[in-house]
Amino acid sequence: MQLANKTIVVTGAGGGIGRELSIQLAQRGANVAGVDINPETLGETGRIIGTGHGQFKGFQLDITNQEKVNAFPAEVLTHFGNVDGIINNAGIIQPFRPVLELTMEDINRVMAVNFYGTLYLTKAFLPILLQRPEAHIANVSSMGGFLPVPGQTIYGAAKAAVKLLTEGLYAELKDTNVRVTVIFPGAIATNIMQNSGLAMPKAEAGGEAKFKPIPARLAAGQILSGIEKNKFRVVVGQDAWMMDKLSRLNPKYAADLIQRKMRSLLG
Template sequence: MKVEDKIIVVTGAGSGIGRELALLLLQKNANIVGVDIHLDKLIETREMAKVAEDRFLAVSLDISNREKADALPLEVIKHFGAVDGIINNAGIIQHFIPVNDLSYEEINRVFNVNFFGTLYLTKAFLPHFLQRPEAHIVNISSMGGFIPFPGQTIYGAAKAAVKLLTEGLYAELKNTQVKVTVVHPGAIATNITENSGLGKPKMEANANQAKMALSPIKAAEIIVKAIENNKYRVTVGKDATILDLLYRLSPRMATNFIGKMMSKMKM
């Protein structure tokens, strides 16, 4: 789907990949509905883009609230007259601790935002997408959604659920005008740790991640290109691409390799 003149919802548009997606799509003459729990961050994004509300509608929303998610399509259509796509980008990580040490409160929070938030918005918008000449659903999973990372097991499980949800949607919608893409980013230079309410990572971890991390601008470029080429699946970053291949060749070897790498990191 070519993004020019399309109305596209971007969740997590107040920072990181979501912000860069919104800015890039606006440059390509799309109209954006920026969704984030932090309204002030959305306003920053709109100011950076130097556009008005007629191009960028800012909506403060907790995506894990199903009633509010269900109400969003009508708000979007009232403002823009239609809606053509969604990029379910918003997400949070867990504390870097084993499942045995995680509270059920945190487990539920991670699943509610990462999986159910994606599901709620997808179901809310899908009937409207099916009425459009063409539409696109993009769900951001993670490389943690296809290979396990010790200390992020629940996050990975939620992102694996996003992966299967998206692939199932593709199968169900392949004979319709609604295209579906699943995205697996690797390490991206964002502030997801702070946005997840976990504070700032330690300097050592920050330095190690920074060496490997892809810029959110580059990540956004890859994702938008995938939309315009109707890609089924895309990995973002060399680390995600290499680990994807390694996991396909030998899941156990790949899992052990990641375990060794994680044990060296001081979070």
Template sequence: MKVFNKVIVVTGAGGGIGRELVCQLLEKGAKVAAIIHKSGLEEIKSLEAVYGDKISIHIANLANRDDVEKLPEEIITIHGYIDGIINNAGILQSFLSVNDLDYEQIQRVMDVNFYGTLYMCKSFLPHLLKRPEAHITNVSSMGGFLPVPLQSIYSASKAAVKMLTEGLHLELRDTNVGVTIVFPGGVDTNLVRNSGIEIEVADKHSYKMLSPNKAAAIIIKGMENNKYRVLAENDAKTMDFLYRLNPKKATDIIANKIKPL
């Protein structure tokens, strides 16, 4: 589904990949409903001065089903219809073992990463099915198919997003709604920079994390080309191949590559 003149909803729009998605979609001629929680309001509001009524801003806690269920009507009131959603919002857990995590944090990670995505899909799907063509893009993670050290709950939440998305693709294959699952590798965002991890590689000077700008471009391209599965970028592609070949070996490699400080 080409995004020109389409209305696209983007979650986690306040910064990082989400803000880049908003900017690039607007540049490609889409109208965007930007969903944020608390942070990033001023940054995203600056785009209104440039794009005017092409962008609308909505504040919602994705972990709250009532908040999410109000969004479609709000957005349709402004833009008239909805053609696509990009479920980008997500949070990491503290770098702790399951044994040391409290249930409150476990619940929050699952509520935002999995249930937030589920609420968005359930709330918007009836409206997407009414459009001539529409699309759902859900952002999982390399951690959705490969366990990340001391991120077991995060990985479980992103694995749940993976299976939800693949199930939706199966359910919707004979409809007008395309479905894409995205697996980013390491992306250089504040979420990662502030997480307290060190990435170990043989030559640190040659290793570059994927920029939010490039990650957003890959996600939009996947949506426009109706891709079933998008691996972004080389580290996700490499680890996906290795994990299929030898899951234990791939897990050992990632354990040595990513270490809490």
């Protein structure tokens, strides 16, 4: 899908990949309806974009509130007149603990933001997208959505649900004007730890990093390139690319490898 002169909804636009997606969409001449629960960071995204080629409008929204999400498309249509695509990017991780030690509050929060928020936005905007000459839904899953990561099992389950939701939408919408892309980022340099209300794991709180996350700017560029090419899936980062291949070739070996890496990382 060509992005110039299109109106795209981006969740998690207050920082990280969502902010970079918003900036680069505007640079490509798209109008951006930026969504975030934090009005301060959302406003900063708007200030960074300024008055460039595309127009940015920030909308404070809790994507886990289904009633508010259902009313949201009308707000976007009132401001922009149409909607051509959504990028469900907003997400949080869980506390770095095994399932047995997680509270149901922890579990429900991770599922609500990562899966149900994506589902609510998709259902709310899909009737509008089906009326457009061309439209796009892009959902951000994770490397953890196809590979089990100890200490992030519920996060992975939520992102695996996003993966299957998106692939199912692709099949259901294949004969329509709506294209669908699922995105699998690996390690990206974002503020997801802070946004999730978590402290940095001990092994990362100083000293040399075990891996080198790619900048959010590069991740956003790869995602938008995939959307422009109507790709079925976009794997972002060398770590995600390698583990995607390995997990399909030998899933047990890949799971054991990640278990050893996480044990070393978290101590």
